[in-house]
Amino acid sequence: MAFSDIEYGVADRVATITLNRPVRLNAFTFAMRGELIEAFDLADADDAVEGVTAFLEKRPAEFP
Helix, strand or coil: CCCCCEEEEEECCEEEEEECCHHHCCCCCHHHHHHHHHHHHHHHHCCCCCEEEEEECCCCCCCC
């Protein structure tokens, strides 16, 4: 599944969701809401996933 505002991955039985709008300081949008719901649904449907972590992408250094 391709997302535009988040990143989703699974490793070692843990799903990782990263909010990925660092230039906008990861401001929450309606589109991001939908993607988060979809990502949590993916994690819930995957029997191999035992936990979920969430992170924020850091702002690039060139932005003050």
